[in-house]
Amino acid sequence: MANKKFFWIKLKQDFFNDPYIKLLRRMAGGDTYTIIYLEMLVKSASTDGMLYFQGAGQDIAEELSLILDENVEDVRALLAYLEAKKLITHPEIKEDVFLVASADLTGSETDSAMRMRKFRERQTLHGNSKTSLSYVDVTDRYDKKEIEIDKELDIETDREQETDNKQSSVVTPAKTQLLNSLQDNGIFISPNSVAFDNLIAFHEQDGMEIEVLLKAIEVASAAGKNSVSYINGILNNKLSKNILTLEQYEKDExxxxxNQSNRQAESDLTPEQAKWLADRQRKREQHATS
Structure with a gap:
């Protein structure tokens, strides 16, 4: 089975001394804006700094307010500040947001690497404490037991890694389809690479139909973004909405x-037409709740 990848935000020691952050915090409501900004950074960690507009809100500000459970006006004010200071950009669609600082603050690790790191930390901790404690017989016996447990864990970790490697190297029809689709769209990566493992994990671990992965590759290629990170962003976006089948994908699109067509049509309405439409919608909502 392919390694699952975990992401986190790592704040630098001088994060709150950054002039942009200090200026943000001095604004009215600045502490709230700072928290929302951190929430946005965390949200973008697994999508290479991108926050994708899904269409649930009228705009990205309203949608982020729903996702982060924050006041929409606070989110709107923060986005205006970040854009003015060039801390966010819009690479493709205007409503999609790229957080410039995300790359420097994001860390990641596969589960196998995490298990091995924790095991090594236990070994180091044990090695540092053994000399000072081994003169006590009871502690010495405890140390020996810990050594045996660590050896067993080491063997088990090696077995899991070996099993992961064997399973990762197994060629399945889904892997063949994915690899062929990547190559057909000018993306050449090894089927034994971490990048490929992370892609196929959407199918093997998260339960997505392989057709969803193939569709994401097509969409990325059509947008001129022949990169694995962009495809990962699309798939993470769909996974966040629990979209696992091609039918669900196409319905979401x-x-x-x-929604985009309705927003465009509404923007073309006269003030009288817009008022009539708003009144009709309000009456429908009142009727639905009565």
Missing amino acids: KNWQD
Whole structure:
């Protein structure tokens, strides 16, 4: 089975001394804005700094307020500040947001690497404490037992790693489809690479239909983004909405397109037409709750 990858945000020691952050905190409501900014950084950690607009809100500010459970006006004010200071950009679609600081603050690690790191930390801790404690017989017996446990854990970790490697090297029809699709769209990566393992994990671990992965590759290629990170961003976006089948994917895309069309149509309305439409919508909502 492919290694799952975990992400986190690592703040630098001088993060709160950064002039942009200090200026943000001095604004009215600045502490709230700073927290929301940190929430956005955490949210973007697994998507290479991108926050994708899904169409659930009228704009990215409203959508982020729903996702982060924050006041929409606070989110809107923060986005305006970040954009003015060039701390966010819009690489493709205007509503999609790229957090410039994300790359410097994001850390990641596979589960196998995490297990090995924790094991090595236990070994180091044990090695540092053994000399000072071994003169006590009871502690000495405890140390010996710990050594035996650590050896067993080491053997078990090696077995898990060996099993992961064997399973990762097994060629399945889904892996063949994925590799062929990547190559057809000008993305050449080894089937034994971590990048490939992370992609196929959407299918093997998260339960996505392989057709969803293939669709994401097509979408990335059509946008001129022939990169694994962009494909990962699309798939993480769909996974966050529990979209696992091609049918769900296409329905989600249609809903987004319909929402965009409705927003465009509303922007073309006269003030009288817009008021009539808003009144009708309000009456429908009142009727639905009565």
